[in-house]
Amino acid sequence: MIQWSEKMSVGNLIIDQQHKTLVDLVNKMYDAVSKGKGDEAVKEVLPELVNYTKTHFDYEENFMKQTSYPNLAQHHKLHQDLIRHAYDINDNIQTGQFFSSVTVTGFLKDWLMNHILKEDMKYSIHNAASV
Ligand SMILES: [Fe+2]
Ligand SMILES: [Fe+2]
Incomplete structure (x- = not known):
């Protein structure tokens, strides 16, 4: 489970x-995995997570544009790579191919934590320095 903290x-x-x-959506999957219901939960929550992630990335990239963040292109690429990867995973799952809910949930948790703490924090620092 991801525990939200101020450092995020x-x-x-x-x-x-x-x-x-x-974080709530990933935790929902985590909770289900721990109760042995991971497969159903991932299948159900992943499309919602992918959609919401797209909305978030659009908002975030717009924010970076407005705050003249210099590494927007690089950041956009990281977002695109994740979306592509998540679509692939989702396609595989929804078409009934074998998947491990533990692996999928672990990947999403690691990606989200790393991305917020390492990449999103870069525009946060840039923005704090320019106001
Ligand atoms: Fe981001
Ligand atoms: Fe973000």
Whole structure:
């Protein structure tokens, strides 16, 4: 489970709220995995997670544009790679191919935590320095 903490805050209320929603969705999968219901939960939650992630990435990239963040292109690529990968996983799952809910959930948790703490924090620092 991911425990939200202040060190994950990027200093923007709306984006923090979106990140918390993403954390909640991943935690929902985690909770189900721990109760032996991971496969059903991943199948059900993943499309919602992918959709919400797209909405969040759009909002975040727009924020970076507005705050003249210099590494937007690089950040956009990281977002795109994740979306592609998540679509692939989702396609495989929804077409009935074998998957491990533990692996999928672990991957999403690691990606989200690393991305917020390492990549999103970069625009947060840039924005804090320029105001
Ligand atoms: Fe991001
Ligand atoms: Fe983000």
